[in-house]
Amino acid sequence: MTRLLYLLGALALLGSPSLAQTYNITKYGAVGDGKTLSTRAIQQAVDACNRGGGGIVEVPAGTFLTGTVNLKNNVNLHLNDGAVLQGSPNLTDYQTYSVPEYGTNRYGILYTVDAQNVSLTGHGAVDGNNEVFYDFTKAKTLDTATTRYTRQKNNYRRVASGVGDGPVVPKDRPRQMVIFAKCRNVRVTDVSLLNATFWTLHFADCDAVNVDGIRLWTGMLVPNADGIDVTSSSNVTIENSDIRAGDDGLAIVGYDHHFEIAGFSGLKHPCENINISNCNIQSxxxxxxxxxxxxxxxxxxxxxxxxxxxxxxxxxxxxxxxxxxxxxxxxxxxxxxxxxxxxxxxxxxxxxxxxxxxxxxxxxxxxxxxxxxxxxxxxxxxxxxxxxxxxxxxxxxxxxxxxxxxxxxxxxxxxxxxxxxxxxxxxxxxxxxxxxxxxxxxxxxxxxxxxxxxxxxxxxxxxxxxxxxxxxxxxxxxxxxxxxxxxxxxxxxxxxxxxxxxxxxxxxxxxxxx
Known part of the structure; x- marks a missing residue:
């Protein structure tokens, strides 16, 4: 008995997932029918988990329609097998931000800022629902001012019919699908990130980030749909992942002024100590x-x-x-x-x-x-x-x-x-x-x-x-x-x-x- 008590105590100190408090989003009113908007219910589960000191916010099998949700300290959003967080087709369901140079834009499905010990895990999916926000029957073309110095002039990259290699034409859309901004100790593992309308997974001014074993497929004809963007962040590991993105598969940059595009200010420090290994990438x-x-x-x-x-x-x-x-x-x-x-x-x-x-x-x-x-x-x-x-x-x-x-x-x-x-x-x-x-x-x-x-x-x-x-x-x-x-x-x-x-x-x- 003494040994059993000792082992239980040790597991508690290590933060064993089996002992972590679990907050199932359906207990807060989320409905996985692909029709009912569940943003508020998901946010209530996240808030309750944060108030309780942290734990697991569980998304069970089903398709849960959502706008923008904000993760918080010590929260693990865990997507079970068969679970899908799908982006709402209604732009007004996403949180807004304004930048004078760029006007008003909207965050995507997950926007997390100033959080520590935060994670997105499980074998379910986050789906940006990009088919709603693009015209897949039309391709963006280069203007004559851009092509005037090319060998082919106005014939440069011309497509005889159809959309060719794209990119297809965007409509009004949410921006980054999953953002972690100014966060510390961030983990994204195993999940599928699909059909983003803009950058898919963005780490901005973060420290201690691990991405492992994810499937990230945006759709190869979709412009601006980067895979993973790491901006002015430190100590980042990205490994064992399958990334197929219309735009850049992985972008490692030291933006400062560009932070304002996403509605938050950056700090003047490098993007450094980045390790990328064992990944398959298409772009x-x-x-x-x-x-x-x-x-x-x-x-x-x-x-x-x-x-x-x-x-x-x-x-x-x-x-x-x-x-x-x-x-x-x-x-x-x-x-x-x-x-x-x-x-x-x-x-x-x-x-x-x-x-x-x-x-x-x-x-x-x-x-x-x-x-x-x-x-x-x-x-x-x-x-x-x-x-x-x-x-x-x-x-x-x-x-x-x-x-x-x-x-x-x-x-x-x-x-x-x-x-x-x-x-x-x-x-x-x-x-x-x-x-x-x-x-x-x-x-x-x-x-x-x-x-x-x-x-x-x-x-x-x-x-x-x-x-x-x-x-x-x-x-x-x-x-x-x-x-x-x-x-x-x-x-x-x-x-x-x-x-x-x-x-x-x-x-x-x-x-x-x-």
Whole structure:
């Protein structure tokens, strides 16, 4: 008996789930018929759980229609097998917020702010009900101002009929489906997050976050429906998850001014210490995006053992503002990318790193110390490293890189262009350029070890060299197996321009000075 009492006491101290207080939402009036609005009942269960010191808010099997619900300290919202929290089709059921620059918007299904020890768990689903908030019969198209510098001009990414690769046209809609803002010790495990109308899962200014084993499917034709966005947050682990998003699969950014879009203010601190592993990712934009219009730095990001497939960009690293991006490592990653029709960002690059001004009157930051180890790519466009005189890329390393550059059925309407959108000068946003397999411009310290390049059915006239550099210092290329595009007799294995002191272990006949 004494031993039994001791064990029970130990379990209580450890917070055993079996001893946690459970608050079933149906006891507060929620009805899982897919018709009855249950927002108030769900919120009452959450509030009761919080007042009682914490525990489990249980969602049983059934479809529970809801607007915005706010989780609180020490609350675990647990979705049982067969449980669905489905977003209401009525916009007025969602909480509003106003920002002068963007007007009035609405939160999504779960909005949690200033909470600790909060979690979303179980094998049920949160469903954003996006079919109500989009016109799936119409596709967004690029305007002529955007396409005027492309190779195809007004024919760029044209679709002969139907919606092609989308994206489809949004109506008025709720914003982020699940938000945790200024929260500490956050856990999201096992759940399915489906059919978001905007960003799906957003961690803003959070610390100590774990995402494990989730299924996140937004619908590949849906714009702005990012998978997981981590903004100005620290100590985040994302693992063992299946992410299929119309927009960026994973976005790791150091936003500050953009916090206001979501109706809360950000703090001036980095987005740092992020680990991503064992995930399968698909996106019609970037599989993994790091940075963009960031005031805060992004640093210490590790990505390992991931597959990025059926994507428009594989890994995209973007600097457009004052926040620097540094200390990134990508290991054991498989990437497959394609050209697309429609108004998506990216143009088939397996890896894209760019630093170019996107905001005036700031001191532009830097991208530095980025390493790729054992990365295998199959892509319909080349690898792009694009720094500028104002912000050269620094210390970029590839160890064990394989690229199969494949012909694309969309070359006539999309190929032969570079996409640097988000920058200040439209001439260098989306523009025509001949395409090498590996292009590096304005880089200080570039090492490429064990690079295997294969061209598959290269037919496009704009294809050129195997590796092309311009304004690169500290270039080291060792064990490069590959050639220029076989379809172009003037293409070289390695073409160097303004790249003094380059060390390339190829014969002189394989190296061209531009």
């Amino acid at each position: 019609y934009s970037s599989g993994i995006r790091i940075g963009f219009l960031d005031q805060n730095p992004v640093r210490n990001v590790n990505v390992s053992n991931c597959n990025i497939t059926n994507s428009t960009r594989g890994i995209g690293i973007f600097l457009r503002d004052e926040g620097s991006i540094e200390n990134l490592t990508f290991s054991n990653v498989r990437i497959e990318t394609k050209l697309r029709t429609g108004d998506w960002w990216g143009n088939g690059e397996a890896i894209h790193i760019s630093a170019i001004r996107g905001k005036d009157k700031v001191k532009l930051g830097k991208i530095k110390n980025v390493a790729f180890n054992n990365v295998t790519c199959k892509a319909e466009n080349g690898i792009l490293l694009y720094g500028t005189a104002e912000s050269a890329l620094e210390d970029i390393t590839f160890n064990g890189l394989s690229l199969e550059f494949t012909d694309s059925p969309l070359n006539d309407v999309a190929g032969g262009n570079v996409d640097l959108r988000g920058n200040s000068d439209p001439k260098f946003g989306l523009f025509a350029r001949d395409i090498p397999a590996f292009l590096a411009e304005h880089v200080k310290g570039l090492t490429v070890n064990d690079f295997k390049l294969q061209w598959t059915n290269p037919r496009a006239p704009f294809l050129t060299h195997g590796i092309e550099t311009n304004n690169v210092t500290g270039l080291r290329v060792r064990h490069f197996t590959g050639t220029g595009a076989p379809s172009n007799p003037k293409a070289a294995a390695v073409a160097l321009k303004n790249s003094p002191g380059a060390v390339v272990d190829r014969s002189k006949k394989d190296i061209k000075k531009l």
